[in-house]
Amino acid sequence: MAQFFPKSANNVAKITMILGVVLAVTAFYAYTQLARSSYLTGRYVEKQQPVQFSHKHHTGDDGIDCRYCHTTVETTASAGMPSTETCMTCHSQIWSDSPYLEPVRASYRDNTPIEWERVHDLPEYTYFNHSIHIAKGIGCSTCHGEIDNMPSVYQENTLQMEWCLSCHREPEKFIRPKSEIYNMRWKDSDLSTEARVQLKQEYKIRSRDMLTSCSVCHR
Amino acid sequence: MLKNNPASPRRTIFLVGLFVMAIVASGCGVRFDMQDQPRYKAYKKSDFFADGRASRDMVEGTVARGLLKEDKAFYTGKIDNPDPNAQAQSSTDASGNTVVTSFPNAIDEFPIPVTKELIDRGEERYKINCIVCHGPVGAGDGMIVRRGFVRPPSYHDDRLRNAPVGHFFDVISNGWGRMTGQKAMIPVADRWAIVAYIRTLQASQNPEQIMRMNSGAQPAATVTPAPAASPAGRPNGGAN
Numbered sequence: 001m002a003q004f005f006p007k008s009a010n011n012v013a014k015i016t017m018i019l020g021v022v023l024a025v026t027a028f029y030a031y032t033q034l035a036r037s038s039y040l041t042g043r044y045v046e047k048q049q050p051v052q053f054s055h056k057h058h059t060g061d062d063g064i065d066c067r068y069c070h071t072t073v074e075t076t077a078s079a080g081m082p083s084t085e086t087c088m089t090c091h092s093q094i095w096s097d098s099p100y101l102e103p104v105r106a107s108y109r110d111n112t113p114i115e116w117e118r119v120h121d122l123p124e125y126t127y128f129n130h131s132i133h134i135a136k137g138i139g140c141s142t143c144h145g146e147i148d149n150m151p152s153v154y155q156e157n158t159l160q161m162e163w164c165l166s167c168h169r170e171p172e173k174f175i176r177p178k179s180e181i182y183n184m185r186w187k188d189s190d191l192s193t194e195a196r197v198q199l200k201q202e203y204k205i206r207s208r209d210m211l212t213s214c215s216v217c218h219r
Numbered sequence: 220m221l222k223n224n225p226a227s228p229r230r231t232i233f234l235v236g237l238f239v240m241a242i243v244a245s246g247c248g249v250r251f252d253m254q255d256q257p258r259y260k261a262y263k264k265s266d267f268f269a270d271g272r273a274s275r276d277m278v279e280g281t282v283a284r285g286l287l288k289e290d291k292a293f294y295t296g297k298i299d300n301p302d303p304n305a306q307a308q309s310s311t312d313a314s315g316n317t318v319v320t321s322f323p324n325a326i327d328e329f330p331i332p333v334t335k336e337l338i339d340r341g342e343e344r345y346k347i348n349c350i351v352c353h354g355p356v357g358a359g360d361g362m363i364v365r366r367g368f369v370r371p372p373s374y375h376d377d378r379l380r381n382a383p384v385g386h387f388f389d390v391i392s393n394g395w396g397r398m399t400g401q402k403a404m405i406p407v408a409d410r411w412a413i414v415a416y417i418r419t420l421q422a423s424q425n426p427e428q429i430m431r432m433n434s435g436a437q438p439a440a441t442v443t444p445a446p447a448a449s450p451a452g453r454p455n456g457g458a459n
């Protein structure tokens with residue numbers, strides 16, 4: 001230690017300086033962990049919604065396709081939220097006097113929209129588009145998790161830039177056949193690595209350099 | 220040994236500087252004007268419009284360039300009947316309900332070419348929008364019916380087998396009895412695709428019709444071109 005500390009430095013000074021370095025490293029580590037924590041990214045946090053709508057009932061138990069409600073997920077940037085009329089295709093007849101559905105009926109009566117709390121919310125300086133991901137074989141569950149098991153939707157991934165990039169760098173790790181997009185039980189191991197690389201070529205997915213270029217998401 | 224110096228003015232300036240920087244930095248942390256920019260994204264809330272929706276409906280009567288709905292048959296499944304006095308006929312079924320049996324204005328020819336792609340598209344869309352109530356082959360035994368929804372009629376009774384394609388299109392668009400219309404959820408071309416698929420389903424459940432089709436003796440009134448693409452994928456259907 002003599003190289004670092006002059007002879008005159010006493011132990012207190014030595015320990016303080018070493019502690020300082022340790023503290024700085026710990027603080028930096030703590031910062032990186034905090035930045036990725038559910039506290040700051042909103043991961044796994046369930047929101048109080050105006051109606052206790054359950055994906056587990058509607059998609060898991062009743063088998064309603066995602067596109068019955070999220071009609072524009074294949075064609076536009078936004079997945080689309082169901083209008084009150086969509087709920088009323090069924091709830092005009094079933095559970096039509098359930099107290100849990102009163103906000104839906106009120107919305108239908110008064111022609112006012114139901115105000116859902118956003119669960120996934122990217123900052124507005126980023127650009128995200130559902131249609132391209134669906135068209136290139138990325139399934140809902142890769143990003144949203146097993147929605148059909150969630151009585152109340154929560155965010156499965158951090159939605160941070162590093163998460164987007166982890167896939168944009170090597171989409172072949174997550175890609176699946178288009179017929180499996182809406183399969184919530186799909187696992188990446190269901191398809192061999194070669195088959196996934198093959199799919200990547202078939203879907204004409206661009207190079208890593210192009211997909212990680214800043215202007216893809218910040219435009 | 221380190222000797223203590225009396226507090227120097229430099230140090231005071233440094234400390235004050237640090238304090239100012241801390242305030243500025245914490246200020247940065249709570250600014251969200253890049254996260255939530257003053258522009259509208261889909262479904263964003265608006266303080267400007269009375270109903271709070273940033274996504275506006277089109278002003279009634281607006282026609283987007285190239286989207287004039289001139290083709291009445293395509294957009295409504297109906298034509299103006301040459302006989303203005305034609306009335307829909309109805310009868311009473313076993314349980315005492317009134318059922319409409321004739322559809323004077325509905326077209327009975329698909330307004331777009333029926334191809335294999337159209338039927339495949341129809342199958343996909345049927346499985347999204349209709350299967351929950353009408354069931355996989357259209358028998359009216361979907362999951363939601365099992366959960367208590369009114370049971371829809373089977374597509375395989377004579378009345379619906381003989382109903383013109385325009386009627387099916389109209390039901391999807393504007394609803395029928397206790398089924399609500401789904402115009403807002405299903406684009407026009409997809410509605411025709413679904414109708415083509417329903418025709419395929421009907422043929423698939425009706426061996427007689429497949430036989431008639433194969434022998435070439437098609438009664439024009441009941442069979443529309445849709446089932447011509449054999450549902451079983453075999454050129455000779457199920458005839459032999």
